[in-house]
Amino acid sequence: MEDILLSGRAHLLVHKSSNNIKTKAFLNVLDTYKEKIERFLEAICTGDTKTVEELISYRRIIDAKHPSTMASTIHLATIHEQAEILKLLLKQRNAPIDHRDLDGRTALHYAAAIAGIPGADQECYDLLIEAGAKEHITDSEGYTPDHYKRNPELMDMLQVKGSNKYPRRLVDEIDKLIEERNLPELQRIVLSGDYWRLENRIFPQSSRDLERTLSNLLTRMMGIHQAIRDDDLTALKQLVDDERLASACDDLGRTPLHIAVLLNRKDICEYLLMVFPRIVDRPDKEGRTALHYASVIPDSDVRKSLTTLLINAGANKHLTDSKGHSPSSYSRDNRQAQSLYRAVRTKTLDMIDEDEENIDTDVEERILNLNFESTSFNELENIQIEGKSDQIWRNRLNSAIIAVEENDIRKLKNLVNTELILSRDSRGLSLLHIAVCKERHEIVEYLATEFPNSVDITDEVGRSPVHYAATQQNAIYDTLVEFGADPTRPDNDGWTAARYRSYPDRFVRPVSQLTHISPPIISRLSLDENIFDPGAPSEEDVERWLAEGDVQKLEQVMLDGRVHLLIDKKTVNLASDEFLRGVPQYQAKIDAIHKAVEDGDVRRVKSLIDRPQLATARDRYGMTPLHKALLHGQTNTVRYLLAKYPSCVNAADHAGRTALHYAAADSNGEHMIKVLQKAGGDAFIEDKTKQKRIFFKIGPPTVYLYGLDGVFRRQSDCWQIARAFRAMFLCY
Incomplete structure (x- = not known):
């Protein structure tokens, strides 16, 4: 019970009673103990040395934790840079010097991040080192304190300090909305153009998902306004799927209709007024309607x-x-009309090149100055460490998009590769989508020929390029179908490209609830976005395990890569509640394992996989570390996993595919097939789809694959089939 109280969950003990003498005695002092803990934690955060000295010897109060982050008293003193209080705490015999918070970090991790900032005070770091804090503990992301000391940019100390305030005071209405998870009201603030009110806000761990959701919503709004500036009606139809988004405002309160009028996008104006007629009189923040702008x-x-x-x-x-x-008064007063037009027009034009201005010119110059004949790219590594690697992709993708728009196929050929073809812009569109929308037939033909696996890439509502082509009066639709695009594949609304071909006016999505939008940074997505997972437990199973406190089955859900089944779950069962509180840290460790495998960092893999179950911990596609090591060509990691955890060799992903299935899809995989079979890999395991079985028959000197049509072929004849299979995994 004392542990429950010290972890900030006193509410679980309220109104409890017991006939046990010791329990009864503890419950009698519960309120007093709780009040002292609250005072103690607040005193540490605010630097109240006197109160800390007064309470530090009370029972086990030094073991108190922040209820949101599970940060210890040592953490809090370090994070808030209270060196004098840290000295007092470290003098205590049982000071929790190496305690880990929910992110798996000790106080030394935070002290190191602070000490690594140029000009910062590193007294707390020195105190912890002198007190014997362990320097080689890795957090959930696989980083040691030294990583943060050398690269303090890896940690957002503003968010850390905000999340670890105590008590968490609600400064204003926005903080209260975040704390209460009032997503509809927060979305209303963003949609009304007041998104600046959410900047630099602290989102506690329980509300961090809201930050991503709101950021995604803002990204979509920016995409809508950008589509108008680009005069891209097709993209606008894709992005505006309800009246909320049709009236989404920029920071001046201007709706898409205001912008369309100001830039003379008549087709877009007609579309918006036809589909969303109620937006016609929506005013901006100065009370001006679209008619004021037109006048x-x-x-x-x-x-x-x-x-x-x-x-x-x-x-x-x-x-x-x-x-x-x-509006009519502006029409009569030419001077006022000119003044207003110049003001609103200038502000609009200033925003058109906003995306280009956001590209870090320093990063651009550093990339251009690289010596590409050298085999060492330390500068690229530094850019990655600084968290600016997305700038490289943004530059490259922007250049490719410009090449498509300018119909410059020679320039495009020098830019596009297998990764870039799967990247998306801020509107969620791939290069092939954009080429179709811009009706660049030659470019569409080139991309479909060179990158056949991209012809069915889908956007956020399940539409492939052929869906867009279906509404156009040209031959692009027939070209895509000829190159393998599937016109019978339905989008998220159940409409196929063939059906849109017959009813092009129905391309607009019906009003639907906003669900998920891609984040602002470019994402590389799988061609197979509907994850195949027939073995997933049902919702009823999960609820039953939570109610029964079956932690073993709940843990297996996580180890199987199905953590999404546990998100936002609540339970009154104490064992299950305790498990759910640890889910973020547990999942972070699994993610760190997969990241270390991708990077080929065998040392980190060894330190992170500290028990056999983690050797087969899966990602959301059901891939184990062994699957991932094969995909990324990390042969040393493959050998380590097979030697240390031989039972992982036949572990299957959600589709029933083992490591041998993956190795067979690699044109250079003959050696790995032999390694896996020597380690006990079963070459005759079928996957769950039945249509995608790949069996292996090794016999010198040729490798045979059992193909999709049930015919044994020589290896050299099968790689075309295998590459299509492999593409499903390489770029998720």
Whole structure:
């Protein structure tokens, strides 16, 4: 019970009673003990030395933890740089010097990150080292304190300090909304253009998923406004799937209709007014409607065309802005009209090149100055360590997109590769999607020929390039089908490309709830985005295990790569509740194992896999570390895993594919096939799809594969089949 109290879960003991004498005595002092813990933690965070000295000897109060992060008293003194208080704590005989928080970090990890900042005070770091803090403990991401000391950018100390405040004071309404997980209201703030109010906010661990969701929503809004600036009606239709997004505002309160009017995008105006007629009179933050904007356009023909369109759509001619002017009053006063037009037009043009301005020019210059004839790329490693590697991809992808838009196929050929073809822009569109939307037939043909596995790549609502081509009056649709695109594959709304071909006006998505949007940084996604997992336990099974406290089965859910089944789960069972609290740290360790395997860091793999179960801990696709090592060509890691954990050789992913299936899909995999079979790999295990069985028959001097059509072939004849199979895994 004392451990429960010290970990900040006193609510589990409230109103409890017992006939046991010791238990009863403890419950009698519960409120007093809880109050002292709260005072003690607050005193540590605020530097109240007097209160710390007063309470430090009370029972086991030194073992108290922050209820949100499980940071110890030593952590808190270190994070908030309270060196004098840290000295007091370290003098205690049982000071939790090497205790780990939910991220698997000790106080020394945080002290090292602070000490690594140029000009920062490293007194806390020195105190912990002198007190005997262990220097080689790795956190959930596989980093030691020394990693953070050398590269303090690896840790966001602003978020760390915010998450470890005590008590967590709700400064204003926004903090309260975050604490209460009021996602609808937070989304409303973003949609109204006030997203700046969420900048630099501290999202506690229980609400970190909201930060990603809101960031994704903002990304989609930016994509909508960018589509208007690009005059890309097809992309706009894809992105605007309900009235909330049709009226999503920028920081000036301007809706997509305002921007479309100002930039004379008449087709987009007509579309928005037809599908979302209620947005016609939505005002910006100065009270101006789209009709106000149309009324100040200098070109008389454009002005007449757009004002007529808006009035016919029901625009109110008598609405006044914050200065009391109606659209007609601006039309009568040429000076006022010119002044307003210059102001709103300038602000719009300033935003058009925002994406390009966000590219770090320092990174761009460092890349251009690289000596590509050298075999050492320390500068690239430094860029990666600084967390700026996405800039490299953004530069390359932006250049490729420009090449598509300019129909410069020679330039595109020099840029595109198997990874870039699967990358997406901020709107979630791949290069092939963009080429189709821009009706670049020659480029579409080139990409489909050189990268056949990309023809069915889908966007966030399940649409492949052929869905987009289906609505166009050209031959691109037929070209894509000829190169293998599947016109019968449905999108998330159940519509196939063939059906859109017959009903192009139905390409707009019906009103649906916003679910998931890609993050702002470029993501490389699998061609097979609907994860095949027929063996997953049911929701009812998981709920039963939670209710029964069957921690062993819950742990297996995590080890099988199905942590999503445990997200946002709650239970009254104490054992299950304790397990759920540790899920983020547990999953972080599994992720760190897979990252170490991908990097070929055998030392980290050895330190992270500290028990046999973790040797087969799967990612969301069901891949074990052995699968991952094969995919990334990390032969030393493969040999280590087979030698140390031989039972992992026949472990299957969610589709029933073993490491041998993966090795067979590698055109250079003959040696690995032999290594795996020597370690006990079963060459005749079928996967769960039945149509994708690949068996192996080794016999000198040729390797035979059992193909998709049930015919044994020589290895050299099978790699075309195998490469298609392998592509499903390489770029997820």
